[in-house]
Amino acid sequence: MLQNRRIKDIVAKQVMLGLAVLVGLLVFLIAFGLFTRSRPILETKHLSELLFSTRWRPSEGAFGFAPFIAGTVWVTVVAMILSVPPSLLSAIYLAEYAPKRVRHGLKPLLDMFSGVSPVIFGVFGVLVVVPLIKSLNEDFTGFSILAGGIVLALMIFPIMTSVAEDVIASVPQEARESSFALGATKWETIKYVVLKKARAGIIAAIILGLSRAFGETIAVLMVIGNVAQMPKSLFDAAYPLPALIANNYGEMMSIPLYDSALLLAAMILLVVTVFFNVIAWSILLRIERQHA
Amino acid sequence: MNNAHIRTTFLNVSYGEHPALKDISIDIPALKITAIIGPSGCGKSTLLKAFNRLLDLADDVSICGEVFVDGANIYDKATDVYSLRKKMGLLAQKPFPLPMTIYENVAYGLRIHNGIDKNKLESSVEHYLREANLWDEVKNRLHTSASKLSIGQQQRLCLARGLAIEPEIILGDEPTSALDPFSAEHIEKKLIELKERYTIVIVTHNIQQAMKLADYVIFLYHGRVIEEGPSEKIFKAPKDLMTQAYIKGEYLDEIWLAKEAQAGRKVEEGEGI
Amino acid sequence: MPNIKKRLFEEKVFKATMLASCVSVVLVFMYMLVTVVIKGLPGLSWQMLTQPPKGGYYMGGEGGILNAILGSLYLAIGATFLAALISIPVVLYLNVYLKKDSKFAVLVRFSFDVLWGIPSIVYGAFGFAIMVFFHLRASLLAGMITIALLELPIMSRAADNILKMVPHELKEISLSLGATRFETATRVVFRQAIPGILTALLIGFGRGVGDAASVLFTAGYTDSLPTSLLRPVATLPLAIFFQLGTPFPEVQQRGYTAALVLIFMILAISIVSRLLTARFHKHTLR
Numbered sequence: 135m136l137q138n139r140r141i142k143d144i145v146a147k148q149v150m151l152g153l154a155v156l157v158g159l160l161v162f163l164i165a166f167g168l169f170t171r172s173r174p175i176l177e178t179k180h181l182s183e184l185l186f187s188t189r190w191r192p193s194e195g196a197f198g199f200a201p202f203i204a205g206t207v208w209v210t211v212v213a214m215i216l217s218v219p220p221s222l223l224s225a226i227y228l229a230e231y232a233p234k235r236v237r238h239g240l241k242p243l244l245d246m247f248s249g250v251s252p253v254i255f256g257v258f259g260v261l262v263v264v265p266l267i268k269s270l271n272e273d274f275t276g277f278s279i280l281a282g283g284i285v286l287a288l289m290i291f292p293i294m295t296s297v298a299e300d301v302i303a304s305v306p307q308e309a310r311e312s313s314f315a316l317g318a319t320k321w322e323t324i325k326y327v328v329l330k331k332a333r334a335g336i337i338a339a340i341i342l343g344l345s346r347a348f349g350e351t352i353a354v355l356m357v358i359g360n361v362a363q364m365p366k367s368l369f370d371a372a373y374p375l376p377a378l379i380a381n382n383y384g385e386m387m388s389i390p391l392y393d394s395a396l397l398l399a400a401m402i403l404l405v406v407t408v409f410f411n412v413i414a415w416s417i418l419l420r421i422e423r424q425h426a
Numbered sequence: 427m428n429n430a431h432i433r434t435t436f437l438n439v440s441y442g443e444h445p446a447l448k449d450i451s452i453d454i455p456a457l458k459i460t461a462i463i464g465p466s467g468c469g470k471s472t473l474l475k476a477f478n479r480l481l482d483l484a485d486d487v488s489i490c491g492e493v494f495v496d497g498a499n500i501y502d503k504a505t506d507v508y509s510l511r512k513k514m515g516l517l518a519q520k521p522f523p524l525p526m527t528i529y530e531n532v533a534y535g536l537r538i539h540n541g542i543d544k545n546k547l548e549s550s551v552e553h554y555l556r557e558a559n560l561w562d563e564v565k566n567r568l569h570t571s572a573s574k575l576s577i578g579q580q581q582r583l584c585l586a587r588g589l590a591i592e593p594e595i596i597l598g599d600e601p602t603s604a605l606d607p608f609s610a611e612h613i614e615k616k617l618i619e620l621k622e623r624y625t626i627v628i629v630t631h632n633i634q635q636a637m638k639l640a641d642y643v644i645f646l647y648h649g650r651v652i653e654e655g656p657s658e659k660i661f662k663a664p665k666d667l668m669t670q671a672y673i674k675g676e677y678l679d680e681i682w683l684a685k686e687a688q689a690g691r692k693v694e695e696g697e698g699i
Numbered sequence: 700m701p702n703i704k705k706r707l708f709e710e711k712v713f714k715a716t717m718l719a720s721c722v723s724v725v726l727v728f729m730y731m732l733v734t735v736v737i738k739g740l741p742g743l744s745w746q747m748l749t750q751p752p753k754g755g756y757y758m759g760g761e762g763g764i765l766n767a768i769l770g771s772l773y774l775a776i777g778a779t780f781l782a783a784l785i786s787i788p789v790v791l792y793l794n795v796y797l798k799k800d801s802k803f804a805v806l807v808r809f810s811f812d813v814l815w816g817i818p819s820i821v822y823g824a825f826g827f828a829i830m831v832f833f834h835l836r837a838s839l840l841a842g843m844i845t846i847a848l849l850e851l852p853i854m855s856r857a858a859d860n861i862l863k864m865v866p867h868e869l870k871e872i873s874l875s876l877g878a879t880r881f882e883t884a885t886r887v888v889f890r891q892a893i894p895g896i897l898t899a900l901l902i903g904f905g906r907g908v909g910d911a912a913s914v915l916f917t918a919g920y921t922d923s924l925p926t927s928l929l930r931p932v933a934t935l936p937l938a939i940f941f942q943l944g945t946p947f948p949e950v951q952q953r954g955y956t957a958a959l960v961l962i963f964m965i966l967a968i969s970i971v972s973r974l975l976t977a978r979f980h981k982h983t984l985r
């Protein structure tokens with residue numbers, strides 16, 4: 135009887151361990167998979183041509199990713215500019231000023247917002263944001279980087295605010311007490327002491343938001359116009375990398391190297407987001423260790 | 427007492443349902459070292475925090491009664507909490523340097539209350555670091571992070587920081603209990619020097635320290651004042667049974683229960699923590 | 700000398716700004732949900748919910764979005780099941796078999812965190828790469844596998860946070876009674892954490908139902924109801940996307956209605972998981 139139980143224990147342990155190892159390797163598996171499929175184009179073209187050429191004509195064999203990279207960068211920057219200040223301010227408010235009941239009510243609400251399907255944000259964008267922008271500047275259609283930026287800003291707000299709030303709230307109370315005992319006001323304490331202590335974690339929160347903005351596909355796709363051009367103004371339409379992949383999967387098998395190019399785009403997204411995530415989570419891990 | 431710097435009348439503090447201080451009416455003499463003694467958890471820190479209204483920050487705390495500093499009730503609605511706290515320097519049990527350089531730590535209070543005048547600031551910072559006996563050790567690394575100092579140095583830095591706001595009263599919440607004996611001695615000697623110019627109130631559970639430093643002693647147990655008086659009297663000829671027992675290091679619970687029963691008060695489970 | 704009035708004034712200004720940011724963003728979110736719901740209501744009908752698209756649907760013809768509703772449900776349920784198959788054992792292993800400071804545990808958790816940040820389109824592309832490698836076509840199965848990968852980190856992080864809250868004394872008691880680790884994991888820890896684990900599953904499910912980018916290439920699209928694992932399947936997010944993309948106002952209206960259905964689904968999941976979390980906290984030993 136005992137033998138049976140021991141066997142179950144050991145078998146279960148091996149299975150679980152195996153699965154855990156699989157999880158640990160998953161990121162590499164994904165990277166490997168994408169890399170393999172994008173090798174054809176990497177072997178045919180120079181990396182510099184792929185990254186910097188603005189000519190995108192797959193049927194002629196021209197695969198310049200520059201407009202898409204530019205589109206992604208523009209829309210991400212707009213989203214960060216729109217989202218980071220309110221996010222930080224809200225995080226400070228929730229962590230330091232909000233009465234308990236407000237905090238207990240708003241935090242789950244934020245969680246719920248972060249669980250809303252991206253398509254809904256896209257629908258809202260088409261319904262309200264695009265016409266709004268069109269009304270600001272009649273020369274353009276309204277499908278623009280600005281529209282994409284606004285929609286993205288909404289999407290990344292919950293996660294940035296949530297992480298930043300956690301970090302700020304975890305600053306030890308002694309830090310605040312030391313400052314108060316010296317006669318500082320609450321705001322001064324936050325400005326000079328709390329935020330300083332929370333600085334690394336806040337940066338991590340921003341990086342997580344950045345990473346999310348970089349990779350979001352469908353919501354942006356619905357409002358940004360999907361025109362492959364180097365953007366010159368916020369009202370221009372653009373074509374971020376994720377949208378490129380999403381829009382063209384249908385044709386990719388029919389044109390040579392097209393599938394490889396699109397998977398290279400996915401690979402670029404993977405590398406960039408993993409890079410950001412590793413930095414952000416390392417910071418947060420270090421903070422957690424400090425508090426332990 | 428005539429020159430009481432701080433006076434409390436019927437101060438009662440509770441955390442939620444839990445009473446922490448009961449009917450505290452004491453006087454703290456000016457320009458002397460007063461030691462508040464008693465075993466852990468009897469409300470000493472709470473009393474100290476009531477003096478600079480740091481108690482306001484605790485969760486679910488209710489405070490009634492009055493605390494007079496220089497004759498004015500600090501719990502009056504019209505009180506400016508920030509200038510009150512400027513009058514009091516706090517040395518916490520565990521030194522907590524602000525997340526800045528050594529220089530900035532000392533300058534913090536100066537900047538907030540007085541504004542920035544660069545020349546004056548530099549000489550002030552040096553002055554207070556000297557006062558805390560820390561200048562020589564840090565004068566070459568003023569602009570490095572304060573967290574790199576040893577714990578004894580950190581506590582001296584906190585002293586410099588507290589003195590820099592030019593208080594009248596220094597509050598010490600077990601200021602040496604986290605320090606090594608050498609640093610502890612340093613701080614103790616400094617406090618004796620400082621009582622020439624500041625009223626000092628320290629909380630301590632170390633009777634030897636109280637005997638060394640205190641001019642006046644207040645003995646707290648379970649949130650009540652058991653006995654108070656000049657240290658000579660308290661340590662050499664204590665009136666109360668409990669004080670005698672505490673000073674000798676004996677257990678107090680039975681005496682306490684008997685006393686409370688005599689006074690007709692029922693002692694609740696876990697009261698006074 | 701910066702006097703007290705000036706300092707307090709500065710505080711008042713910032714405090715007002717902070718409150719305004721927080722409130723206005725929350726209001727915008729509410730506005731978003733309300734707008735979509737209101738826009739979608741007129742199209743809501745029994746037909747929409749119970750019929751697949753009939754001929755000419757995309758030009759204004761008869762039918763509904765049952766294909767997408769069922770497709771999304773089957774897809775998400777299957778994917779959640781697959782993800783749970785990996786996620787729950789791994790998280791149990793991390794919390795019951797390994798010590799708190801185990802380096803391996805840190806590594807696996809870090810891995811989950813990084814996976815959590817990978818955009819869904821990358822999972823879709825990877826899913827597509829696998830499909831091509833195995834000569835599979837766009838199908839319900841391929842979609843399930845891809846969404847399972849997407850849900851895995853989300854579910855695991857939620858489940859891990861729940862299991863971390865199980866007091867370690869509980870594990871100690873079980874072990875000191877002579878139970879094996881496996882028995883402790885399954886009979887004690889898991890049982891204690893069931894509401895929390897269900898919440899984690901729901902959170903994963905919610906994400907799986909709402910994602911479009913990862914199913915785009917892997918699940919395909921179809922007007923028929925889901926019948927087989929190996930055939931393409933329709934999903935709500937794509938239904939919304941395609942219908943909004945047509946030039947016909949009637950069809951666009953249906954897109955909005957489909958969005959409404961999706962919102963309700965997600966709200967329902969959210970509410971149920973909140974209730975479960977509340978129940979879990981009620982029963983937790985402290």
